[in-house]
Amino acid sequence: MQIDLASATTEQIYNLLIGIVAPRPIAWVTSMNIAGQLNAAPFSAFNYMGIDLPIVAIGISNRPGSKMIAKDTAQNIRHTREFVINVVDEAGAEDMNICAIDFPAEMNELKIAHLKITPSLLVKVPRIASAPASLECREISTIEIGNNRIVLGQVVAIHVKDEFVDQAGPYILAEKLHAVGRMNGLGAYVKTKDTFFRMPRMTYEDWKLQQEN
Numbered sequence: 571m572q573i574d575l576a577s578a579t580t581e582q583i584y585n586l587l588i589g590i591v592a593p594r595p596i597a598w599v600t601s602m603n604i605a606g607q608l609n610a611a612p613f614s615a616f617n618y619m620g621i622d623l624p625i626v627a628i629g630i631s632n633r634p635g636s637k638m639i640a641k642d643t644a645q646n647i648r649h650t651r652e653f654v655i656n657v658v659d660e661a662g663a664e665d666m667n668i669c670a671i672d673f674p675a676e677m678n679e680l681k682i683a684h685l686k687i688t689p690s691l692l693v694k695v696p697r698i699a700s701a702p703a704s705l706e707c708r709e710i711s712t713i714e715i716g717n718n719r720i721v722l723g724q725v726v727a728i729h730v731k732d733e734f735v736d737q738a739g740p741y742i743l744a745e746k747l748h749a750v751g752r753m754n755g756l757g758a759y760v761k762t763k764d765t766f767f768r769m770p771r772m773t774y775e776d777w778k779l780q781q782e783n
């Protein structure tokens with residue numbers, strides 16, 4: 571199949587792109603409106619973009635069916651300029667899915683999913699207590715392109731449960747953390763438990779030696 575996107579619908583583009591750009595990490599974002607009301611929602615258009623500065627990006631489309639009205643998360647981040655990205659593990663997957671329901675703005679997904687929160691170190695927005703790791707972020711900028719908002723955030727503090735840290739690096743014990751990733755739009759996810767394989771990076775010298783043998 572080949573497709574020129576000029577003649578494709580938004581739905582077709584969505585279906586194809588999210589199935590091809592996969593697996594994706596999931597940012598389970600906690601945010602707060604100016605009145606202090608909390609919100610939580612997952613976003614898999616997410617990755618880290620740099621380490622110096624430590625930058626993350628989240629792609630948030632506008633509310634379904636109501637073009638140009640931002641989702642609560644995007645509005646909150648614009649207004650308070652703070653958010654927390656919580657990592658989704660296998661134990662948290664179902665609660666994360668509840669937070670993806672398009673609830674009215676006044677409903678708090680954290681309460682509905684019975685999720686406990688705990689204070690952050692530097693930002694007012696709390697983090698999800700059960701998450702294996704969380705990134706406290708301050709908004710650098712929100713870029714509006716078409717019907718999307720791309721939130722760029724600077725990570726200002728990191729939390730990881732001790733059981734998932736090798737203090738030597740410190741490294742994340744990713745095999746133990748059991749993060750889940752999102753696949754296509756058909757409700758498919760991947761588990762990372764017992765699925766790791768190792769492939770050390772090669773230097774140019776290593777590669778040349780391999781060619782000779």
Ligand SMILES: Cc1cc2nc3c(=O)[nH]c(=O)nc-3n(C[C@H](O)[C@H](O)[C@H](O)COP(=O)(O)O)c2cc1C
Pocket residue numbers: 596609610611612613614615616629630631632641642643644666667669670671672673752
């Ligand atoms: C695993 C998962 C990933 C999602 N990723 C995105 C995403 O990257 N961008 C987006 O706009 N919506 C995404 N959604 C949908 C939002 O989570 C959903 O619209 C949510 O209700 C937004 O909440 P809010 O209005 O409280 O911000 C995703 C949903 C799920 C279940």
